[in-house]
Amino acid sequence: MYNRRDFLKQSALLGAATMLPFQAASAAKKTPAKKTPVKKPDTYTVNMNHIRAVPIPPRQIIIPDVEGFKVLKGDFHIHTIFSDGNVTPDERVADAVQNGLDVISITDHFECSPNIYQSKRWNIATHKDANYNIAYEAAKPDADKQNLLLVRGGEITKDMPPGHFNTLFTEDNNAIGAVLSDWRKMLQVAADQGAFLLWNHPGWEAQIGNGGALRFTEIHEEIYKKGWMHGIEIFNWEEYYPIVSDWCNEHDLALFANSDIHPTELEAYGVQSTLRPITLVLAKERSVESVKEAMFAKRTIAWADGLLWGRDPWLPALFKASVVIKTITPGVLELTNISSLPVSVTMGGAVIELPKDRSRRVYRADGVNKITVANWMVGMNKPLEIDSVN
Numbered sequence: 493m494y495n496r497r498d499f500l501k502q503s504a505l506l507g508a509a510t511m512l513p514f515q516a517a518s519a520a521k522k523t524p525a526k527k528t529p530v531k532k533p534d535t536y537t538v539n540m541n542h543i544r545a546v547p548i549p550p551r552q553i554i555i556p557d558v559e560g561f562k563v564l565k566g567d568f569h570i571h572t573i574f575s576d577g578n579v580t581p582d583e584r585v586a587d588a589v590q591n592g593l594d595v596i597s598i599t600d601h602f603e604c605s606p607n608i609y610q611s612k613r614w615n616i617a618t619h620k621d622a623n624y625n626i627a628y629e630a631a632k633p634d635a636d637k638q639n640l641l642l643v644r645g646g647e648i649t650k651d652m653p654p655g656h657f658n659t660l661f662t663e664d665n666n667a668i669g670a671v672l673s674d675w676r677k678m679l680q681v682a683a684d685q686g687a688f689l690l691w692n693h694p695g696w697e698a699q700i701g702n703g704g705a706l707r708f709t710e711i712h713e714e715i716y717k718k719g720w721m722h723g724i725e726i727f728n729w730e731e732y733y734p735i736v737s738d739w740c741n742e743h744d745l746a747l748f749a750n751s752d753i754h755p756t757e758l759e760a761y762g763v764q765s766t767l768r769p770i771t772l773v774l775a776k777e778r779s780v781e782s783v784k785e786a787m788f789a790k791r792t793i794a795w796a797d798g799l800l801w802g803r804d805p806w807l808p809a810l811f812k813a814s815v816v817i818k819t820i821t822p823g824v825l826e827l828t829n830i831s832s833l834p835v836s837v838t839m840g841g842a843v844i845e846l847p848k849d850r851s852r853r854v855y856r857a858d859g860v861n862k863i864t865v866a867n868w869m870v871g872m873n874k875p876l877e878i879d880s881v882n
């Protein structure tokens with residue numbers, strides 16, 4: 493398996509050895525020998541002693557507290573070898589730490605774990621022998637050691653509708669795995685355990701069919717009314733479903749940006765990529781209990797690919813905490829981004845990027861009272877607007 497450690501090793505070696513003996517040999521073979529005696533290729537000695545893999549430090553994501561809440565970085569949709577992922581639970585923990593995350597949930601499919609995959613790999617014959625808690629149990633010691641919060645979870649995997657639902661903060665996944673044939677029962681058992689239920693990738697074309705469009709179907713209304721839906725993914729893997737922003741506003745649901753990662757982190761996103769989705773959680777403290785409380789209170793913000801999607805009042809509150817606005821004159825404002833979040837404000841068509849710790853000025857025409865934050869969204873086609881007059 494090609495993993496991050498191999499990658500680090502290889503990148504450290506690149507550039508250090510420009511031509512190794514085997515390369516010199518193959519280059520020499522291409523030269524026609526003719527009648528001249530075959531000359532032995534030159535060989536080079538490369539001193540490898542000074543070469544060592546330089547570890548990349550974990551990604552630092554700086555976000556100030558928001559109205560007393562800590563802003564935790566999370567990914568609540570992750571697969572491992574205990575369903576159809578390629579990576580072990582401990583590797584997921586290491587990747588999460590490397591990417592600056594505070595909290596993750598491993599959400600292996602109930603339906604292809606363990607009968608299809610585990611039975612082949614670990615010779616587990618039937619569902620009766622299944623342990624649907626296995627990924628959580630395997631990851632927990634590493635997560636504890638590395639101070640990463642770990643949420644027990646799973647993914648109910650059905651055709652649309654209802655599609656796929658993550659069950660987060662479950663107490664015992666085996667009780668859900670015991671009622672596999674009936675998705676309503678699965679959601680009910682999870683809800684009875686106090687789980688947070690998340691509708692995943694509502695726009696995935698494999699599920700909505702050719703020519704299909706994203707729809708909040710009658711089945712989803714039923715699920716919502718029964719209290720079995722608490723959030724929806726607006727971003728999954730590398731896909732956006734902007735309408736989800738409106739659905740969440742209309743139904744009072746939490747927004748999520750999750751990876752749904754199956755291969756290695758390196759294969760999926762590369763090293764510390766900004767494309768990598770993160771769900772920000774505004775939590776009272778850095779604990780699993782607090783993350784759960786925050787999610788049920790809908791204090792989440794989806795961040796992926798340079799965009800943030802959130803709901804009122806938390807997205808404006810995050811902006812207020814992250815960007816300091818100083819009035820130079822009534823018409824001139826100086827904005828400073830003190831966070832790692834991408835900020836791009838527009839005024840009259842001018843786009844003003846604000847990377848971390850960068851200050852830039854905005855020049856306001858008389859009567860223009862709003863600044864638009866182009867990459868922070870509060871609804872579909874609806875960027876956040878902030879007052880430009882203090």
Ligand SMILES: [Zn+2]
Pocket residue numbers: 647649656692693
């Ligand atoms: Zn899924």
Ligand SMILES: [Zn+2]
Pocket residue numbers: 569571647752
């Ligand atoms: Zn998934």
